[in-house]
Amino acid sequence: MKSLAELAAIREKMKDKVAIRKGLGQVRVVVGMGTCGIAAGARSVLSAFVEKVSEAGLSDKVTVTQTGCVGNCQLEPVVEVFEDGKEKVTYVKMTAEKVSEVVEQHLKGGKVVEQYTIENYKD
Amino acid sequence: MIRSHVLICGGTGCTSSGSMAVREALQKELEAKGLTEEIKIVTTGCFGLCALGPVMIVYPDGTFYSMVKPEDVAEIVEEHLLKGRPVARLEYHEKSGDHHIPTSLSETQFYKKQHRVALRNCGVINPEDINEYIAVDGYRALGKVLTEMTPDEVIQTMLDSGLRGRGGAGFPTGLKWKFASGNRGKVQKYVCCNADEGDPGAFMDRSILEGDPHAVLEAMAIAGYAIGSDQGYIYVRAEYPIAIHRLEIAIKQAHELGLLGKDIFGTGFDFDVQLRFGAGAFVCGEETALMTSIEGNRGEPRPRPPFPAVKGLFAQPTILNNVETYANIPQIILKGAQWFASMGSEKSKGTKVFALGGKITNTGLIEIPMGTSLREIIYDIGGGVPNGKKLKAVQTGGPSGGCIPASLIDTPVDYESLAAIGSIIGSGGMIVMDEDNCMVDIAKFFLEFTVDESCGKCTACRVGTRRLLELLDKVISGNGELEDLDKMEQLAMYIKTNSLCGLGQTAPNPVLSTLKYFRDEYIAHIVDKKCPAHVCKKLVRYKIVEDKCRGCTKCARNCPVNAISGAVKQVHTIDQQKCIKCGACMSGCAFKAIVKE
Numbered sequence: 001m002k003s004l005a006e007l008a009a010i011r012e013k014m015k016d017k018v019a020i021r022k023g024l025g026q027v028r029v030v031v032g033m034g035t036c037g038i039a040a041g042a043r044s045v046l047s048a049f050v051e052k053v054s055e056a057g058l059s060d061k062v063t064v065t066q067t068g069c070v071g072n073c074q075l076e077p078v079v080e081v082f083e084d085g086k087e088k089v090t091y092v093k094m095t096a097e098k099v100s101e102v103v104e105q106h107l108k109g110g111k112v113v114e115q116y117t118i119e120n121y122k123d
Numbered sequence: 124m125i126r127s128h129v130l131i132c133g134g135t136g137c138t139s140s141g142s143m144a145v146r147e148a149l150q151k152e153l154e155a156k157g158l159t160e161e162i163k164i165v166t167t168g169c170f171g172l173c174a175l176g177p178v179m180i181v182y183p184d185g186t187f188y189s190m191v192k193p194e195d196v197a198e199i200v201e202e203h204l205l206k207g208r209p210v211a212r213l214e215y216h217e218k219s220g221d222h223h224i225p226t227s228l229s230e231t232q233f234y235k236k237q238h239r240v241a242l243r244n245c246g247v248i249n250p251e252d253i254n255e256y257i258a259v260d261g262y263r264a265l266g267k268v269l270t271e272m273t274p275d276e277v278i279q280t281m282l283d284s285g286l287r288g289r290g291g292a293g294f295p296t297g298l299k300w301k302f303a304s305g306n307r308g309k310v311q312k313y314v315c316c317n318a319d320e321g322d323p324g325a326f327m328d329r330s331i332l333e334g335d336p337h338a339v340l341e342a343m344a345i346a347g348y349a350i351g352s353d354q355g356y357i358y359v360r361a362e363y364p365i366a367i368h369r370l371e372i373a374i375k376q377a378h379e380l381g382l383l384g385k386d387i388f389g390t391g392f393d394f395d396v397q398l399r400f401g402a403g404a405f406v407c408g409e410e411t412a413l414m415t416s417i418e419g420n421r422g423e424p425r426p427r428p429p430f431p432a433v434k435g436l437f438a439q440p441t442i443l444n445n446v447e448t449y450a451n452i453p454q455i456i457l458k459g460a461q462w463f464a465s466m467g468s469e470k471s472k473g474t475k476v477f478a479l480g481g482k483i484t485n486t487g488l489i490e491i492p493m494g495t496s497l498r499e500i501i502y503d504i505g506g507g508v509p510n511g512k513k514l515k516a517v518q519t520g521g522p523s524g525g526c527i528p529a530s531l532i533d534t535p536v537d538y539e540s541l542a543a544i545g546s547i548i549g550s551g552g553m554i555v556m557d558e559d560n561c562m563v564d565i566a567k568f569f570l571e572f573t574v575d576e577s578c579g580k581c582t583a584c585r586v587g588t589r590r591l592l593e594l595l596d597k598v599i600s601g602n603g604e605l606e607d608l609d610k611m612e613q614l615a616m617y618i619k620t621n622s623l624c625g626l627g628q629t630a631p632n633p634v635l636s637t638l639k640y641f642r643d644e645y646i647a648h649i650v651d652k653k654c655p656a657h658v659c660k661k662l663v664r665y666k667i668v669e670d671k672c673r674g675c676t677k678c679a680r681n682c683p684v685n686a687i688s689g690a691v692k693q694v695h696t697i698d699q700q701k702c703i704k705c706g707a708c709m710s711g712c713a714f715k716a717i718v719k720e
Binding site (some may be wrong): 033034064 | 208229258369
């Protein structure tokens with residue numbers, strides 16, 4: 001170790017990797033991982049969220065977790081976004097591609113991606 | 124991409140209850156389910172709740188599982204890690220009135236009142252990965268002292284913080300460093316770490332070494348800079364294999380990153396650490412004996428002065444601090460002396476780790492601000508005495524300490540308050556006793572320990588403790604006389620004042636403190652020839668209650684020495700001459716017809 005900058009670089013790189021152990025963040029993204037969700041592809045949605053949240057540098061603020069079936073099996077993969085003091089947002093029929101938009105616009109930009117929410121879902 | 128961390132305790136407690144088998148099963152299950160890219164297993168140091176091991180925590184949700192078995196793992200993976208539904212039957216439940224609520228670790232009563240400074244990384248980071256230590260500000264304190272502070276400023280910070288030695292004596296750490304700070308760069312000096320933790324029931328140093336070894340290395344390097352030393356030694360007992368293993372890894376990793384070795388942070392400061400293993404002698408926890416042992420000689424103490432700061436290891440100026448003392452230091456450097464001094468009581472600053480054991484619900488490791496009352500420790504954090512028994516006493520300080528009676532339970536725990544009532548904080552062992560413990564027997568237990576461990580160099584300790592034990596034995600076997608109590612007190616004072624080192628000087632404390640607070644129990648042994656707690660075998664009699672005995676003959680069959688006679692369906696009797704007081708009759712009786720008196 002030749003300088004403090006070197007130490008700081010390791011610290012920055014590692015911080016994200018242990019941030020998960022601080023517990024739940026201020027924003028919680030919950031992916032439905034019941035049998036129905038998994039069959040509809042929830043695993044790749046979950047992975048995409050974890051990846052994109054980290055890439056966007058939101059690991060401190062956003063926690064990605066999973067839950068069981070929420071009852072809308074035909075709309076899986078279902079993703080719910082909880083934020084303290086705000087209404088829950090429910091996204092349905094999620095895909096890895098849609099995840100990028102949700103992370104960029106909603107989690108980072110603070111603007112709900114209306115066309116993917118359950119309210120705007122049409123068969 | 125990792126989305127979840129599963130922390131499994133790899134401390135000695137959980138390892139012996141099988142946490143490594145759980146880890147292995149989890150690894151296999153994750154591989155089978157193809158989850159190894161998403162879920163990371165982290166082996167950590169001790170979480171503190173050793174009685175509930177193996178302990179596991181799943182993040183980010185923080186679900187706290189206790190007593191996990193390998194066969195539970197498949198369910199945890201399938202239900203929790205895959206589908207996000209915590210397995211309720213394995214979650215730790217805290218009793219709250221009639222309700223059992225699943226509780227995350229930080230929300231338990233056991234944790235709420237704790238304040239973790241020395242233990243802050245134990246159970247949080249992987250001790251075998253230096254990068255995780257760096258992620259939680261590791262080695263930043265060393266960087267700070269090397270680049271921003273003069274050695275004298277470091278010592279001043281230690282003085283201002285009020286940190287005192289956590290090994291037992293409570294000597295101010297900053298003062299110790301100051302005494303050794305002269306002639307920097309002109310003479311060879313040494314920084315030693317005392318990890319020869321030997322008190323029965325104490326395991327805080329082991330947990331720190333196992334859970335956060337880098338904190339100790341970092342602090343030793345800081346101490347090296349402060350006094351002008353480039354060489355450190357950790358004297359750790361060979362009976363701590365996991366601690367040694369992790370220290371070896373930590374030293375190697377610190378070398379690879381250049382955080383130990385030559386020219387650290389490009390400042391020209393060199394520091395290295397070597398390990399020395401203790402072979403199990405209790406006396407080697409005494410500072411002069413420890414240094415003699417590092418030198419390669421038989422571990423025996425020598426008179427002080429000269430103190431180690433003047434003439435220590437290899438006859439050079441040396442500082443010697445305890446593991447827990449070191450674990451506080453990086454935090455003091457980063458957060459400042461005022462932050463540390465704001466915790467604790469007037470003369471005892473900061474926090475202290477205690478190993479809670481004996482008759483207590485939550486056996487384990489706790490860290491609390493100095494000055495917390497014994498009542499809070501035992502009832503709020505420890506969960507009280509189990510099985511509805513009554514608290515009788517708390518033993519603190521191990522073989523050098525004393526027994527505090529239940530009537531003094533509101534005493535704040537700090538150096539001065541405990542000394543005032545005849546005990547000490549010591550290294551931090553805290554053994555809780557209930558009405559089934561005989562205090563004379565407890566005194567004998569600790570005295571037997573010191574008799575065994577006396578190195579034999581000085582007569583007061585070698586012969587004195589043995590004679591004292593003989594007097595205790597006389598009381599316990601029912602042959603004591605009242606004047607023996609005065610003899611014991613006289614002899615105890617003689618041993619205290621004439622012994623060469625701390626071992627002998629404190630060895631009579633368990634006898635003195637029980638004589639002070641539980642003299643009536645001694646008198647019961649001597650005058651009534653009875654042991655009130657029914658512990659001392661020679662004074663206990665097993666008796667059959669006539670109107671409860673149905674004559675089932677079970678006790679007669681259970682008795683290994685044929686001391687019980689009686690016909691079928693007739694009341695049985697015990698021949699006291701033959702009885703060896705093993706208790707087999709009593710534990711086997713279905714009618715509770717056998718009593719001890």
